[in-house]
Amino acid sequence: MTSPKLPGADAALIARFIEMLVAERGIARNTKLAYQSDLDAASEMLAGKLAAASKETLAVLIAGWSHLANSSIARKAAALRGFFGFLEEEGFRPDNPSAALPRPVQSRALPKILDMDEVDALFASIDARLARTKPSPLDYRLSALVELLYGSGLRATELVALPRTSIVRDRPYIILIGKGGKERLVPISDRARQAVGTWHAFVPKDSKYLFPSRAARAAGKGDVHISRIRLFQIIRELAAESGIDPAKVSPHVLRHAFATHLLAGGANLRALQAMLGHADIATTQIYTHVDSSKLVELVNQRHPLANRKLSR
Template sequence: MAKRPTKLQMLAQTGAPAKTCQATESVCADFLDYLRSECHLAANTIAAYGRDMKRFCSWVGKRKLNQLTIGDLSAYIGKLQSFGLAPASIARNVVATRTFFKYLQLEGIVDANPAELIATQKMWQRMPGVLSRSQVDAFLKAPRRTDAYWQRDVAMLEVLYATGCRASEVCSIRVRDLSLSEKHLKCEGKGGKQRMVPIGSQAIAAIDRYTEEVRGKLAAKCPHPPEPLFLSRSGRALDRIQLWRLVKFYARRVGIDPKISPHSLRHSFATHLLAGGADLRHVQEMLGHASIQTTQIYTHVEHSRLKKVHQSFHPRA
């Protein structure tokens, strides 16, 4: 069956004024549908690409997509830097732009792909925040028995650090995903990819206490039995925003930098494993990274710490 022409192709065939701002927004929407339906990317990834493409469409304006050059796209990346975006955000915008132009080629909207020549933004102009072991210990002890649902919060924080899971992965863990007797759990990562993640005895004890003392009471508040492990006070699944707020709250309580996020515990998990001698490939598997290059980030973090130790204590540093 012949592929249905896109809106931009139909504009070109009819001789209508092609690639206006409206048309660019239209093809960007088609691109997101393509990522969703054919590439099966995760909802959070689609949302991030959507924000990137909205910014890109605003920059393109009334220019024609098939007339953009590498110079134009380089200027766009420079514009992103002027917005004060983090290096990681700029790098993701580069990836989104490259992927978008590959899609345009597939659809026959452009012949050449200037986005392939965009220089990659170096991800490690800024190292990810990593907590020390003593900070992690203090943080995991931050919930107090006087706090509402402290058992849930202790279990949640323990799972974040014990598994290195992303916030969205922790929120989506279901009771049936737990295999605590075998010391692992199943989580669903980006693109719907599932993986088995080991979990330690302290996190297991915290989960057991939470499920025995609190979860049943929270679940009873919801008319339909909820599947997720971690529930809000209303009995529904705890979402990423609520998790983020709880992490910030407990960080402030124990005097840790309030800029930390659930991802800081993921960074700490990986860095502490590598510092202890863990194999990089094993850490990659536990984190659910598609590429070993992403996991190598944490070797740079650990090396930066070693440099500081060397400079502080070596007599000829």
């Protein structure tokens, strides 16, 4: 939703950012409205020049927050931090002034995750589709999408924009240019390569992308990949089909599930950081809080004192 009060540039970019949040993270309606309100207000304070704000300009905003509670400041700063990160990642500006924003001490929310039974239900629905006498090409596309989301932890942005030739049968990894233009190596499971290989037969040979938009091609809009919004819709439809509350599932939630389940299975935190493309290990460490029972088990089994009896 574009605010009619804002000048065109800020309004359009804020709208694109909000669209990304909905598509990639599945944010709730109230969260969406809060982000919209905070960004609109910040843009108005800077006379419609929020998208081009410098660190010095942001000081004007920060000064206006002095009377607010820490929770409100944290929310506004998070909205702006996300917005500027989006602008840099999408190439709308070459830098990110977010370092000037305050970071009030706040407890960090744990990520939404799916348990193994729910993940099994998603794959059971896909298996049922592929077991039909004549599966639809879209069933093979769905299989490839979910295998890559849950099997490799790709971001929605990275997944939809994969080149058609990015995944090959004899190479168990891909090299991605991810968030912030940083390169990383992402392992691809045998299952995912098999699913992609099957779907590959249905991808037009002249397509640049592994997941092209059929609607865009039919409308003569050229070679375009499916949108993050469409990916979000596809995953929510699969959740409903699998008997899971669609509000619980999004591409971002499947990425979280990948990380949580891999860590619970014994993955090294540094290796997980590299696979997820996190610049800061602190971002990855949030997954260590999700499965506390696994941590207790680890201490009881692996600590040097675990096998020694306590003397009275």
